[in-house]
Amino acid sequence: MSGAGAPAVEVDASGMTVEIVASLWHTEVMDGLVAGAIRAAEAAGASYRVTRVPGAFELPVVAEALARKGADAIACLGVVIRGGTPHFEYVCDAVTRGLTDVARVHATPVGFGILTTDDDAQALDRAGLPGSSEDKGAEAVEAALATALVLRDL
Template sequence: MASNLKSLSDYSDKNITDMGKKKFAIVVSEWNEEVTESLYQGAYETLIANGVSKDNIIKKMVPGSFELSMGAQWMAQIEEIDAVICLGCVIQGETRHFDFICDAVAHGITNVSLKYNKPVIFGVLTPNTQKQALDRAGGKHGNKGDEAAITAVKMLGF
C-alpha cells in the first residue's frame, strides 16, 4: 500500500513476541543525514517501545546507501545479532544513478538476509524529492524507520 494511503508508523501487534533478549543492529547511511537520522530515531524508539533494551541496539554508520549491504553483512555475521535494520535514502535525480543504487541495495540486503538466515530489513526511502523523503521520515506519512523496526520485530516472532 502506498504511504500516501497509510501511515508508515501504523502497525498491528500480530506476531509481536517478547524482544527483551533480542539484539538488533541498525545500519544507517550518512548520505541525506537529515532524513536518515530521523529514520534512525523512529526505528530506535519503536524497538524500545517493543521491549528491546537500549544495550541491545547497536548503531553503525556507513557513508551512503550503497554501503548498507556490506555494513549489514558485517553486523549479520555477528552471531549475537538477531536482526539487522538498514536505513537510507536515495532521492531520484536527473541520471540513472538512482536506479543502479536502489537495485544494488535491494539485492544486497536480500542476499545478506538469506546468507545469514536472519532478518535484514530494507528501510531505504526511494522518493522523488527531499520533501517526499521528509514526509516519510517522521512527517505526514509517518516514519519508515518505525516500519523497518516493527518488521524486524515481527520477523523474529515468525
C-alpha cells in the first residue's frame, strides 16, 4: 500500500526558505500539490517562494539555478502519467536523474514531489486534495527542510 510506513516529520525551519518549483501540467493535481507544499512550509515556520515551469522535464534546470544561488531547500512538484508511448519512462528517468544530480552536486536538499502514476486517479489520490489519501506536496517540503536541518548541523 502506498504511504505505508511514512515517517511523521515535524520540522522547525524558522529562518529558512524553501523554493517550491512546480510544473503546470495537470492543473487540479498541481494545485493540490502546491497548496500542500505551502501548508507544510508555513507549518515549519519557513518562508517560501513558488516558481512555475511548463512541465516536469523543466524542473531540474530551475532547481539547478536555485541551488547555485544558495537555496536552503528546494521542493520540486510535478506529475507524469503513463501513456501509450515510452514518453513516461524518458521523462521520469530524466527528472529523477536531474534532481538527484542537483542535490548531490550542490549538497542542497531537493524534495521529490514528482508523481509518477499509471492514471489520473492515482495522481489525484496523492495530491493532498480533499479525499486524497496522501499529500506528496507537503511531504516533499517536509523532507527538503528536514534534510536542510541535518546538513546545517553536520
